[in-house]
Amino acid sequence: MAYQTVSPTTGEEIARYSTHDADEIDERLNWAMEAFKDHRDRTYNARAERLETVADLLEKRAREYGELMTREMGKPIDQAVSEAEKCAWVCRYYAQHAESFLADEPEETPAKRSFVAYEPLGPIFAVMPWNFPFWQAFRCAAPALMAGNVVLLKHASNVQGCADAMEDLFKEAGFENHEFQVVRPARKHVSDIIQDRRVRGSALTGSVAAGSAIGREAGDAIKPSVLELGGSDPFIVLDDADLDRAVDIGVTARMQNNGQSCIAAKRFILHSSIAKEFTRRFISAVEDLKVGDPMDDMTDIGPMAREDLRDTVHDQVERAIRDGAVAEAGGHSVDRDGFFYKPTVLTEVERGTVAFDEEIFGPVASLIVAEDAREAVDLANDTRFGLGASIFTEDREKGERLARRVEAGCVFVNEMVKSDPRLPFGGVKDSGYGRELSRHGIREFVNAKTIWVE
Missing domain, CATH: 3.40.605.10 (Aldehyde Dehydrogenase; Chain A, domain 1)
Structure with a gap:
């Protein structure tokens, strides 16, 4: 062997x-x-x-x-x-x-x-x-x-x-x-x-x-x-969030390392009052990402690490669509040598479906709508995982209160989840x-x- x-x-x-x-x-x-x-x-x-x-x-x-x-x-x-x-x-x-x-x-x-x-x-x-x-x-x-x-x-x-x-x-x-x-x-x-x-x-x-x-x-x-x-980290965006910052950080949080990170933001839980605007900006930013040779300093998204991993992600996306999700961007491999997958945004994602319940270990974002902060936290916790989470709100005291209610090893308010030698890391x-x-x-x-x- x-x-x-x-x-x-x-x-x-x-x-x-x-x-x-x-x-x-x-x-x-x-x-x-x-x-x-x-x-x-x-x-x-x-x-x-x-x-x-x-x-x-x-x-x-x-x-x-x-x-x-x-x-x-x-x-x-x-x-x-x-x-x-x-x-x-x-x-x-x-x-x-x-x-x-x-x-x-x-x-x-x-x-x-x-x-x-x-x-x-x-x-x-x-x-x-x-x-x-x-x-x-x-x-x-x-x-x-x-x-x-x-x-x-x-x-x-x-x-x-x-x-x-x-x-x-x-x-x-x-x-x-x-x-x-x-x-x-x-x-x-x-x-x-x-x-x-x-x-x-x-x-x-x-x-x-x-x-x-x-x-x-x-x-x-x-x-x-x-x-x-594994992780299926929630990325909560509340009605008072700075949308420019949330979108900018959200794209990086989901797509860094070609989407292959345990602590990547995977489920974007959006307050209903800002969901439509966030989705529009987020899709536009994802579509602007450059997919290509990872040795090129201008490349944003390289290939997935193995062919079987790319195929698994595509299978999950197809099952998610059968569950009722809509691929607003991507949803397919890239026609070139190697194991490239187009950065993908899924909307209309509901509880109990592939895009909500499973960890998708690739450049795929699942967008979910919540009516208020309470439901957002409830959706965030409705998973078997508990690695990291992000909450975006201009009310930092509220962000900290909600962070204490999220079931995860770490919660970042107005920032993406990251590991830092000075802080404990785990789930x-x-x-x-x-x-x-x-x-x-x-x-x-x-x-x-x-x-x-x-």
């Missing part, structure tokens, strides 16, 4: 990578354990120095790594370069703050001294997706390494060049003893890795089905896991559990140990 990378722009094969057999996986697990024994004893300063070097190299090679991402999964080059630069940010953030996040916490008890110490667990198995091939891996690896853990990365099959580039990058920066390494298991071996006593925790970003499987395996092995899964309901980023993320894979000295 082999992992295959295919250019989403041309449909041509880029490379194949052999999977690791059971013996090779065992060897890498041994390497991880040996690396952990040394890495856990490094000072925070020593870990930070290496991670700062990683950040330096990311910034120096942002264009190089951006082009690699674009070749393998098709995101527009400017977004890919920004992704590499954001990875440098998360490295510097944890290099600067990890020690304070994990400092001993004294507690007043009858003991002479009592405190909570935060200690690393060991090798962490990270199963990461293709849509943000560098960022997803780095937002897991940076805090894990600064906490004293080591990382085994199983990356998506279509971005193995990115995986190898990151492994080489960490080695060059001083993590040369397998503190960060790539493993390529066949599907049948993933469970074995999670169950192996040398692995102390698992993190996955991916589909609900994959998260359910990983969570079940980790639970059976009595090990911690963090799951960031509720079928969008997963646990948190990445901030002080919360670095504490997911540590032992909060009580120490009592009499």
Whole structure:
């Protein structure tokens, strides 16, 4: 069996990578354990120095790594370069703050001294997706390494060049003893890795089905896991919103990364008094987007990452239309080589239909009308997902009140949903559990140990 990378722009094969057999996986697990024994004893300063070097190299090679991402999964080059630069940010953030996040916490008890110490667990198995091939891996690896853990990365099959580039990058920066390494298991071996006593925790970003499987395996092995899964994020626009801002941000929030983001705005819930005008402006802005070669700096929308993903999105759009939705823009593939899909706007979307209930992981926006703010929140919460949400209103106090009622891991008022190293990131309901980023993320894979000295 082999992992295959295919250019989403041309449909041509880029490379194949052999999977690791059971013996090779065992060897890498041994390497991880040996690396952990040394890495856990490094000072925070020593870990930070290496991670700062990683950040330096990311910034120096942002264009190089951006082009690699674009070749393998098709995101527009400017977004890919920004992704590499954001990875440098998360490295510097944890290099600067990890020690304070994990400092001993004294507690007043009858003991002479009592405190909570935060200690690393060991090798962490990270199963990461293709849509943000560098960022997803780095937002897991940076805090894990600064906490004293080591990382085994199983990356998506279509971005193995990115995986190898990151492994080489960490080695060059001083993590040369397998503190960060790539493993390529066949599907049948993933469970074995999670169950192996040398692995102390698992993190996955991916589909609900994959998260359910990983969570079940980790639970059976009595090990911690963090799951960031799908989303059907609501984008609420109320009657007092700044429509120019809402439309401008809304198009980016839905179409960035070629529409392939868990936290993309997917269901636009519009107050009835502004729905018609918002829809008109939104459709016009979507139709102005330039679809083309993702290596061209002027391109807004590149190809979808794989042919099967494009076909799945088109099937969902066709089923949505059969459900009664209207394709006001797009609704079909682009007639050219590669896996391009025309940016699509669906109106007349109702509860209980494909465009409302399912996550459409591509450049497709579903527009829904609500009579008032109460119904808008009710529609927003009527989903099995709960990753992120946006609310647009000029009344910021009202926006904050409504944000507290939305069932999601994060809610942004007058802004699109985004991840930020300073804030916790994750979801509720079928969008997963646990948190990445901030002080919360670095504490997911540590032992909060009580120490009592009499």
